[in-house]
Amino acid sequence: MLFSIDQAVTAADKTFFQLRKDIVEGVIPADSKLSEIELSTKYAVGRSVIRESINRLETCHLVERKANVGARVVALTPEGLVELYEVRESLEGMAARLAAENMTDQEINDLNSLLSSHFQEVKDGDSYYQEAGDLDFHYRVILGSKNKHLISTLIDGIYHLVRMYRVQLGMTGPRVTTAFDEHKHVVQAISNRDQELAEMLMRRHISYSRLNIEKKLVAKK
Amino acid sequence: MLFSIDQAVTAADKTFFQLRKDIVEGVIPADSKLSEIELSTKYAVGRSVIRESINRLETCHLVERKANVGARVVALTPEGLVELYEVRESLEGMAARLAAENMTDQEINDLNSLLSSHFQEVKDGDSYYQEAGDLDFHYRVILGSKNKHLISTLIDGIYHLVRMYRVQLGMTGPRVTTAFDEHKHVVQAISNRDQELAEMLMRRHISYSRLNIEKKLVAKK
DNA sequence: CCCGCACATATTGTCGACAACTTCGATCCA
DNA sequence: TGGATCGAAGTTGTCGACAATATGTGCGGG
Numbered sequence: 308m309l310f311s312i313d314q315a316v317t318a319a320d321k322t323f324f325q326l327r328k329d330i331v332e333g334v335i336p337a338d339s340k341l342s343e344i345e346l347s348t349k350y351a352v353g354r355s356v357i358r359e360s361i362n363r364l365e366t367c368h369l370v371e372r373k374a375n376v377g378a379r380v381v382a383l384t385p386e387g388l389v390e391l392y393e394v395r396e397s398l399e400g401m402a403a404r405l406a407a408e409n410m411t412d413q414e415i416n417d418l419n420s421l422l423s424s425h426f427q428e429v430k431d432g433d434s435y436y437q438e439a440g441d442l443d444f445h446y447r448v449i450l451g452s453k454n455k456h457l458i459s460t461l462i463d464g465i466y467h468l469v470r471m472y473r474v475q476l477g478m479t480g481p482r483v484t485t486a487f488d489e490h491k492h493v494v495q496a497i498s499n500r501d502q503e504l505a506e507m508l509m510r511r512h513i514s515y516s517r518l519n520i521e522k523k524l525v526a527k528k
Numbered sequence: 529m530l531f532s533i534d535q536a537v538t539a540a541d542k543t544f545f546q547l548r549k550d551i552v553e554g555v556i557p558a559d560s561k562l563s564e565i566e567l568s569t570k571y572a573v574g575r576s577v578i579r580e581s582i583n584r585l586e587t588c589h590l591v592e593r594k595a596n597v598g599a600r601v602v603a604l605t606p607e608g609l610v611e612l613y614e615v616r617e618s619l620e621g622m623a624a625r626l627a628a629e630n631m632t633d634q635e636i637n638d639l640n641s642l643l644s645s646h647f648q649e650v651k652d653g654d655s656y657y658q659e660a661g662d663l664d665f666h667y668r669v670i671l672g673s674k675n676k677h678l679i680s681t682l683i684d685g686i687y688h689l690v691r692m693y694r695v696q697l698g699m700t701g702p703r704v705t706t707a708f709d710e711h712k713h714v715v716q717a718i719s720n721r722d723q724e725l726a727e728m729l730m731r732r733h734i735s736y737s738r739l740n741i742e743k744k745l746v747a748k749k
Numbered sequence: 750c751c752c753g754c755a756c757a758t759a760t761t762g763t764c765g766a767c768a769a770c771t772t773c774g775a776t777c778c779a
Numbered sequence: 780t781g782g783a784t785c786g787a788a789g790t791t792g793t794c795g796a797c798a799a800t801a802t803g804t805g806c807g808g809g
Contacts, residue, residue: 316595317792343761353794355576358761359583366587368680374537375761375800387676394677397622401615455608456615459589460685465677537800538762564791574764579791596770596791 318352323360325350330369330380331439331471338382341370368468381468385524388472392517395469396510398461399445403493403509406451407502415498418447422487422494429487439470444490448497448509477520486516539573544581546571551590551601552660552692559603562591589689602689606745609693613738616690617731619682620666624714624730627672628723636719639668643715646708660691665711669718669730698741707737 315321326346329335346357361378364370372378381387410418421444440446449461489512496505536542547567550556567578582599585591593599602608631639642665661667670682710733717726 319792320595344759353792354761355793355795359579359792362580362583366684368677374541376802377761390675390677393626393675394619394622394681397618398615401618405614454611454614456589456611456686460615460681463587464681464685540762565789574762575791576763576765580762597772598791 319356319359322350322352322356323363326360326364327367327369327467328439330364331467331474333471333475335380337380337471337475339380341378341380343377366463368465369471381471383472383475383524385521388517388521388524391465391468391472392513395465396513396517398457398465399449399513400506400510402449402452402454402457402461403497404502404506405454405457406448407497407500407505409453410451410497414447414451415494418444418451418494419498421447422491425487425490429484439467444494448493451497472520472524473516476523477516482516482519486512489515540577540580543571543573543577544584547581547585548588548590548688549660551585552688552695554692554696556601558601558692558696560601562599562601564598587684589686590692602692604693604696604745606742609738609742609745612686612689612693613734616682616686617734617738619678619686620670620734621727621731623670623673623675623678623682624718625723625727626675626678627669628718628721628726630674631672631718635668635672636715639665639672639715640719642668643708643712646711660688665715666690669714672718693741693745694737697744698737703737703740707733710736 315324326335335341341361343354343357343361347354350357361370361372365372365378368381370378370380421442425444446462446466449458449466452458489508493505493508493512496508536545547556551558556562562582564575564578564582568575571578582591582593586593586599589602591599591601642663646665667683667687670679670687673679710729714726714729714733717729
């Protein structure tokens with residue numbers, strides 16, 4: 308599948324990326340129904356394009372579909388979060404381990420630069436908002452694993468749902484600085500080619516992150 | 529997504545299941561091109577149905593698609609196998625651990641019965657061919673994890689590709705008996721609710737299995 | 750008053766036609 | 780002869796019409 312929006316060539320590609328963005332950022336609310344006709348007028352494309360987009364959103368676990376009934380955006384629930392992060396911990400931990408093994412020195416340097424620029428933002432008081440894609444720490448580590456199946460499972464399968472939870476519930480508060488430090492330590496381990504440590508630190512980081520979001524999710528209820 | 533063929537209600541569902549079966553079993557050869565028109569006449573449905581089916585096959589990693597060019601069945605390669613099994617080991621290991629935690633006593637009993645009936649087949653000299661779905665050991669353990677994301681990632685994401693390698697390259701020879709014993713030990717650990725052992729035994733079983741298929745794949749070249 | 754049935758309405762599922770694009774081969778020019 | 784360009788054929792992408800299915804409403808019977 309495609310990874311970033313500049314690779315979009317067909318109308319279905321573009322609509323899919325736009326819809327995904329709107330869902331992740333809450334422009335289209337969680338748990339709301341998706342009407343094909345409504346979307347097709349709003350996004351100015353035919354229904355086939357909308358249908359194909361919805362199909363792809365389903366593989367991202369961002370919408371659920373029932374035959375002859377329709378599709379709706381997933382709901383953000385504590386149970387869903389726990390199950391998602393359980394899988395995420397295992398897979399991203401593995402990604403960190405493989406990244407420590409397989410990333411090139413150049414890529415590790417770039418990752419360090421990226422973190423430095425993030426550091427500026429954190430210091431300047433800007434929120435530590437992670438863009439989707441290339442500018443996101445987790446994204447880089449995942450790609451760094453160099454395992455096509457792992458990359459696809461993570462990016463096409465759960466990455467955007469994770470972002471949905473993060474964006475809609477978890478990107479504020481004092482956790483920002485803490486998270487940044489945790490990222491730094493993971494990169495350190497990757498730089499040292501310490502596979503086991505990289506995996507362990509990543510798992511721990513994700514576990515902390517889950518606790519933080521869980522709190523917000525329960526509080527909101 | 530749907531898990532078994534009896535849940536298929538639309539033409540797209542049925543066509544998808546049929547196509548998936550034909551690809552996994554090699555009726556449609558690995559690495560061959562999929563023509564929408566050809567398939568739509570052969571399976572007696574419109575092109576939209578074929579297109580939707582191909583989209584779903586893409587999420588199973590059974591076909592790859594390029595915009596304005598078309599789709600083709602994946603090729604079975606040693607590199608692909610290694611990357612696939614790397615992910616599989618991690619995820620199915622996790623599934624075994626969660627299964628040891630979350631399966632009901634009833635489900636564990638059923639799993640034991642299933643293995644007994646498999647034992648008959650092995651003893652009678654029938655090949656230890658694993659049906660897709662409910663009759664497959666791995667399938668049961670995955671469902672036993674009770675983690676929706678893990679289940680979907682495995683079943684919708686890599687399970688059928690694993691089967692494709694197994695069916696087309698690895699289901700013969702003396703490994704059959706060995707594999708059966710390994711299955712038995714995993715179930716034993718699950719019965720004892722020994723999470724760590726279940727994970728470890730499953731990982732080891734998958735690792736052995738990979739070596740076996742790898743041999744065949746290299747030999748075939 | 751409640752339950753079930755039938756009809757009307759709205760939504761999704763499927764189809765074939767047309768548009769856009771890629772590919773391959775022939776032709777032309779240097 | 781080699782290479783580029785143009786054109787034809789075939790494939791995929793997109794669209795709107797029609798069919799099939801679910802949902803909501805009102806009526807009638809119990």
